[in-house]
Amino acid sequence: MPSSVSADRPAAQPPGHDPVEALITQARRLKGDVDAVRRDVRCDDMDPEERWQRALYDLALHQLDDLDAHLAQLRNGPAPLPPAAEPPEPPEAPAVRPAPAGAPVGAPRGALLSRVGSAEWNLLTDEASWSGELYRILGRDPALPALTLDELPSLVVEEDRPKLTAMVTDCLIDGRPIDGEFRVRRPDGSVRSVHMMGEPVLGADGGTVSMWAVLRDVSTLRRSRRTVRETHDSLHRHRQREQTEHRVATELQEAVLPPWRGSLRPPHQGPRALDLAAHRLPADGGAPIGGDWYDALELADGETLLSVGDLTGHGVAVASGMATLLGAVRGMAMAGTQPCQLLSLLNQLLDATVQPALGSAVCARYRPATRTLVWGQAGHPAPLLFRDGTGCALDAPAGVLLGATSGAGYGQAEVNLVPGDLLLLHTEGLVPGHSRTAAVDRLLGLAPRFDDARSAQDCVRALVEEFGGAGRLDDACVLVARVTA
Numbered sequence: 336m337p338s339s340v341s342a343d344r345p346a347a348q349p350p351g352h353d354p355v356e357a358l359i360t361q362a363r364r365l366k367g368d369v370d371a372v373r374r375d376v377r378c379d380d381m382d383p384e385e386r387w388q389r390a391l392y393d394l395a396l397h398q399l400d401d402l403d404a405h406l407a408q409l410r411n412g413p414a415p416l417p418p419a420a421e422p423p424e425p426p427e428a429p430a431v432r433p434a435p436a437g438a439p440v441g442a443p444r445g446a447l448l449s450r451v452g453s454a455e456w457n458l459l460t461d462e463a464s465w466s467g468e469l470y471r472i473l474g475r476d477p478a479l480p481a482l483t484l485d486e487l488p489s490l491v492v493e494e495d496r497p498k499l500t501a502m503v504t505d506c507l508i509d510g511r512p513i514d515g516e517f518r519v520r521r522p523d524g525s526v527r528s529v530h531m532m533g534e535p536v537l538g539a540d541g542g543t544v545s546m547w548a549v550l551r552d553v554s555t556l557r558r559s560r561r562t563v564r565e566t567h568d569s570l571h572r573h574r575q576r577e578q579t580e581h582r583v584a585t586e587l588q589e590a591v592l593p594p595w596r597g598s599l600r601p602p603h604q605g606p607r608a609l610d611l612a613a614h615r616l617p618a619d620g621g622a623p624i625g626g627d628w629y630d631a632l633e634l635a636d637g638e639t640l641l642s643v644g645d646l647t648g649h650g651v652a653v654a655s656g657m658a659t660l661l662g663a664v665r666g667m668a669m670a671g672t673q674p675c676q677l678l679s680l681l682n683q684l685l686d687a688t689v690q691p692a693l694g695s696a697v698c699a700r701y702r703p704a705t706r707t708l709v710w711g712q713a714g715h716p717a718p719l720l721f722r723d724g725t726g727c728a729l730d731a732p733a734g735v736l737l738g739a740t741s742g743a744g745y746g747q748a749e750v751n752l753v754p755g756d757l758l759l760l761h762t763e764g765l766v767p768g769h770s771r772t773a774a775v776d777r778l779l780g781l782a783p784r785f786d787d788a789r790s791a792q793d794c795v796r797a798l799v800e801e802f803g804g805a806g807r808l809d810d811a812c813v814l815v816a817r818v819t820a
Contacts, residue, residue, distance in 0.1 A: 366399040394559040474521030608703035612791035626657040644696030674711035675747035685738035694737040
């Protein structure tokens with residue numbers, strides 16, 4: 336059985352003034368540091384992780400406030416019981432006890448001493464003694480007598496009464512220390528959470544003669560912990576939803592994009608006019624899937640469709656929209672639609688969608704009979720042409736972003752190619768951290784490596800080695816086509 340407090344044992348002496356004062360200084364310094372960090376943290380109510388972080392900071396500050404209050408109570412000693420109210424004659428302003436030295440500026444009077452109270456119940460005389468703090472915690476009028484152990488449950492919320500009864504019974508009969516929480520309903524109707532710790536006091540014959548307890552108002556602390564728990568649960572659900580959306584978007588993107596492991600090969604047999612290879616470079620750290628795409632498709636008339644594009648945004652909805660655009664590009668190309676008209680129709684498609692979106696694209700048709708590339712663009716980086724160890728960006732025809740302007744027109748350009756020429760089509764963000772002009776310069780700087788490459792796949796491998804490392808904030812796509820005949 337745990338050791339109990341003897342009635343004739345001398346009371347422990349309170350700690351010295353200086354050590355407690357030093358602890359108070361340290362606690363308040365730490366509280367100030369935590370509060371300074373909390374104020375510097377950006378709090379976006381729409382971000383679950385930032386809401387959770389803010390709740391943790393608030394909880395830490397509440398606990399430091401409690402520590403400050405307890406240390407101040409140690410330093411100042413117990414407050415006297417408030418005098419019973421007597422009808423004043425004549426009325427006078429009630430006397431106000433000065434706040435303890437060192438109390439935080441702006442704190443309500445008594446705030447530091449209102450959280451922890453004490454009580455003792457004498458089983459021999461059936462008398463009860465409460466501290467002034469306990470009266471304030473329970474909202475009782477100090478003029479009323481302290482409640483006995485039999486009367487105390489009348490303040491407790493009905494659902495918690497069995498818990499209190501069990502704790503008191505175990506303490507008085509089995510000598511077990513009390514350590515538990517229950518809720519009390521104050522006379523004003525408010526409900527407070529109270530944590531109670533206590534032990535029996537044994538007489539000379541070993542029998543229990545009284546019970547003492549310390550009661551602490553932990554309502555604010557419990558609310559803070561509940562907020563931390565709720566924001567943590569919200570953050571967990573948010574991350575689970577993000578993971579699910581990322582997986583679905585990835586599966587959708589992989590389902591609609593042509594295979595990138597190895598060169599893209601036209602389905603028909605016979606000599607190939609183009610050596611093709613493509614790759615999607617994912618964003619670093621599991622960032623949401625974007626709407627980038629690439630495509631190469633041999634058409635019924637023997638020409639080859641080459642296309643790259645990007646739909647703004649991230650997530651499942653964007654990946655689904657990208658799949659819709661890519662399907663439309665393939666269908667119109669198979670029907671013989673030329674690039675300028677195809678982009679115009681894509682613009683109408685985006686303009687008519689329920690959720691407005693913007694996109695950019697390059698669409699091209701390669702005619703192997705004449706080695707001619709016919710292409711158009713909609714607010715997208717122009718294809719790069721590499722020949723004899725040097726490179727340049729093709730002169731772009733007119734074209735605004737898809738979905739930006741209703742009825743927009745799109746230009747078309749033609750360029751004649753020769754065997755050995757290499758075309759590089761890519762989406763924005765292939766070169767992380769660079770503007771469009773700087774990115775083009777970096778890509779053109781790879782001309783010697785492309786000239787030494789034996790295949791389009793070797794060129795894609797060089798691009799991945801150069802730009803596919805850590806630190807990528809957005810995914811990107813690249814399509815390489817080398818004229819072989």
